[in-house]
Amino acid sequence: MTTLQVTGLTGGTRSLEADTLERFTGDLDGVLARQGDDAYAEATSIWNGMIARRPAAVVRAASTEDVVRTVNFARENEVELSIRGGGHNIAGLSLSDGGLTLDMSQLRTVHVDSDRGLARVAAGCTLGDVDRATQEHGLAATLGFVSATGVAGLTLGGGFGYLTRRFGWTIDDLEEVEIVTADGCVRRASRSENEALFWALRGGGGNFGVVTEFVYRLHEVGPQVTGGLIAWPAARAEEVVNTFRQIAESAPRELTLVAVRRNAPPAPWVPQELHGTPIVIIVVCHSGTPHEAAADLAPLRALGDPIADLVMVKDYAVQQTLLDATQPKGNHYYWKSEFVAGLSDELIETYHAQFVDQKAPANQIVLFQVDGALNEHPEDDGAMGNRDAGFACVVQSMWTPDSSAADANREWVRDAWNALKRFSTGGNYVNFQTDDEPEERTAQSYRDNLGRLREVKDRYDPTNLFRVNRNIRG
Numbered sequence: 001m002t003t004l005q006v007t008g009l010t011g012g013t014r015s016l017e018a019d020t021l022e023r024f025t026g027d028l029d030g031v032l033a034r035q036g037d038d039a040y041a042e043a044t045s046i047w048n049g050m051i052a053r054r055p056a057a058v059v060r061a062a063s064t065e066d067v068v069r070t071v072n073f074a075r076e077n078e079v080e081l082s083i084r085g086g087g088h089n090i091a092g093l094s095l096s097d098g099g100l101t102l103d104m105s106q107l108r109t110v111h112v113d114s115d116r117g118l119a120r121v122a123a124g125c126t127l128g129d130v131d132r133a134t135q136e137h138g139l140a141a142t143l144g145f146v147s148a149t150g151v152a153g154l155t156l157g158g159g160f161g162y163l164t165r166r167f168g169w170t171i172d173d174l175e176e177v178e179i180v181t182a183d184g185c186v187r188r189a190s191r192s193e194n195e196a197l198f199w200a201l202r203g204g205g206g207n208f209g210v211v212t213e214f215v216y217r218l219h220e221v222g223p224q225v226t227g228g229l230i231a232w233p234a235a236r237a238e239e240v241v242n243t244f245r246q247i248a249e250s251a252p253r254e255l256t257l258v259a260v261r262r263n264a265p266p267a268p269w270v271p272q273e274l275h276g277t278p279i280v281i282i283v284v285c286h287s288g289t290p291h292e293a294a295a296d297l298a299p300l301r302a303l304g305d306p307i308a309d310l311v312m313v314k315d316y317a318v319q320q321t322l323l324d325a326t327q328p329k330g331n332h333y334y335w336k337s338e339f340v341a342g343l344s345d346e347l348i349e350t351y352h353a354q355f356v357d358q359k360a361p362a363n364q365i366v367l368f369q370v371d372g373a374l375n376e377h378p379e380d381d382g383a384m385g386n387r388d389a390g391f392a393c394v395v396q397s398m399w400t401p402d403s404s405a406a407d408a409n410r411e412w413v414r415d416a417w418n419a420l421k422r423f424s425t426g427g428n429y430v431n432f433q434t435d436d437e438p439e440e441r442t443a444q445s446y447r448d449n450l451g452r453l454r455e456v457k458d459r460y461d462p463t464n465l466f467r468v469n470r471n472i473r474g
């Protein structure tokens with residue numbers, strides 16, 4: 001083994017001697033991978049292809065003991081450390097640039113205790129791993145819309161999905177975690193043990209340590225739901241979005257709707273002559289009975305003449321993969337988002353206006369309905385807060401690595417977001433923040449919970465060992 005040059009905890013470069021590295025790797029159950037190794041290539045291949053960070057080395061953890069060893073090693077040798085879950089963070093926060101990346105992606109067990117309605121989930125799991133295991137028992141936790149996303153990053157940032165209207169943020173389903181803190185101790189945290197730490201982990205991201213296990217409260221869902229999407233030409237956008245709003249205002253919590261304005265993808269469900277033309281899509285998930293779903297969706301269907309109506313009774317686990325193909329790994333992504341309380345006429349007018357002359361193939365503005373159960377908790381029930389959110393408004397851009405439209409796409413996202421942000425509650429989702437968002441955006445995510453979060457950070461991570469994240473130290 002040769003000497004390794006690494007990024008130091010507070011910047012600069014440090015040299016790790018061969019014997020230091022040998023002692024460390026000799027103890028590992030997993031492996032230390034360097035550039036050129038297959039494990040390095042796999043671990044550093046993340047969803048947003050725009051991220052250019054290259055860690056000096058990757059530790060592929062095979063056990064909680066490996067996590068303890070890596071945390072101790074990084075702290076004692078003052079090496080910058082990042083934590084990789086599903087690698088889906090848009091800002092690429094799973095990778096240290098020049099430091100050490102702790103890759104949790106090999107730890108993927110899910111144990112479902114259907115009698116107690118709980119799932120114990122290892123921190124390297126994807127959403128798909130968990131949905132498949134829990135749905136075998138007709139159970140589900142509230143997880144997000146794309147199955148390859150990591151449970152760790154999603155949960156630690158708050159988390160939302162089709163079940164949020166019924167059960168709240170993902171952190172509202174979180175019962176307990178196992179975590180390795182900066183001092184190398186393995187701790188459990190819950191509402192009755194290390195309560196302050198548990199409160200902070202419910203939204204505070206990777207600031208407090210490496211979570212090795214999540215325990216979720218499960219709910220009876222499915223196994224079949226009514227889900228899919230209905231699309232119309234953009235000429236119908238005003239009446240479609242008005243109907244979307246009207247249903248959203250009175251819908252039972254079993255129904256979640258998502259409005260999307262974009263140009264039609266070259267998908268099999270879109271007639272070829274409409275590929276690339278502006279459309280409006282309503283994504284649907286109804287976890288009540290098919291009869292209830294038919295009644296609740298009737299106003300949408302009454303609009304008539306869609307380009308496609310793909311809403312049908314299907315497995316919930318399949319619904320949870322509906323949008324996977326729209327977010328392929330390796331493309332370049334740039335987003336901006338805000339939480340909004342409701343959909344005023346002015347907001348909807350602004351929403352439509354952003355699409356005039358929009359030619360990019362995959363740019364979109366999305367309105368995810370999230371209101372319901374989460375609004376019933378006090379703002380300080382977990383660090384995530386944002387209990388006044390009704391919709392997540394997300395301006396999204398995607399392009400292929402060889403595209404020359406990167407600057408134009410980024411500019412469009414910023415312009416559309418600038419137009420829409422006056423409707424914000426003042427809060428935004430920390431998990432949707434891109435690499436270029438300034439520190440105050442993170443502060444805005446936590447609003448009044450920030451001070452308490454920083455106190456917990458001072459207690460459990462006084463040297464800010466866990467800093468490759470949306471850092472709250474300020």
Ligand SMILES: Cc1cc2nc3c(=O)[nH]c(=O)nc-3n(C[C@H](O)[C@H](O)[C@H](O)COP(=O)(O)OP(=O)(O)OC[C@H]3O[C@@H](n4cnc5c(N)ncnc54)[C@H](O)[C@@H]3O)c2cc1C
Nearest residue numbers: 085086087088089093144145150152153154159160206211
């Ligand atoms: C296509 C796509 C769809 C999405 N859809 C949704 C959605 O429907 N709902 C939603 O809520 N969010 C959604 N997100 C956002 C998602 O929650 C975040 O991107 C999240 O960070 C992804 O988690 P990850 O584990 O894959 O991230 P990674 O990139 O692996 O990690 C991100 C950060 O999480 C922290 N982290 C990861 N693992 C651990 C750990 N074991 N212990 C401590 N900290 C850790 C680290 O700080 C790391 O820097 C989506 C993202 C994408 C790309």
